[in-house]
Amino acid sequence: MNEARSGRADLILVPGADALTFEADLNEARRRDLNVHLIEYGSWSGHPIDAARDHYDRLAARIDAVLSEARVRPSDEARSTTGPARPLLGIGRNLGGSLLAWWARRRADFHGLVLTGAIPELSVFRRHGQHPSARRFRASLPRPEDLPRIAELASLDLTRSLREIPPERVLLQVGSADCWMDANAHASFAALARRFQVQFVDDEHAMVGAATVAARWDFLDRCLRSCGV
Secondary structure, three states, X not given: OOOOOOOOOEEEEEOOOXXXXXXXXXXXXXXXXXXXXXXXXXXXXXXXXXXXXXXXXXXXXXXXXXXXXHOOOHHHHHHOOOOOOOOEEEEEEOHHHHHHXXXXXXXXXXXXXXXXXXXXXXXXXXXXXXXXXXXXXXXXXXXXXXXXXXXXXHHHOHHHHHOOOOHHHEEEEEEOOOOOOOXXXXXXXXXXXXXXXXXXXXXXXXXXXXXXXXXXXXXXXXXXXXXXX
């Protein structure tokens, strides 16, 4: 699915841990003649806390590697005869939203990101959440003394990455029927809404409802127009 051709723009897709497909978004991307780059990753191994940053960094490096094959990098533009790189967009779903933001926090060349169904503070969710996923994470820790160490994952939280990303380039989508979003998550999004565009939509964790998809593509279309594309 990763494409190296001359489309209007490049679109990164980062799925959640369940690898749910982006069928609706792929259809929208094709309609707009965008180059699609699906960033796939398998299950993670190692200590749930100690290995986490390495996993995030490897995923970010994977995005960089895919893009380096498909487009002119900013550092190469001065030597290029093909003109500036195409506009760069991204959609990250669920955990993929946190991973995409981790990548974007150290890049300046993207033009629009949609982070949909992404838990804003995974460290808090995993430490205190009552969702089965949070309980499984705590149960996976090798030692009881690892439990308070979950707080060490805060540096990977979406809220932390967003501190380094221009607010006007990001749309956050939150589902009102998303059972992964607890009271802490909604409080975090309310705080983020003071600086970022936050859409509260009638949707579940997968965030594939027709209205949800249409709303994020309205945002991405505005990003493309701002680039003159």
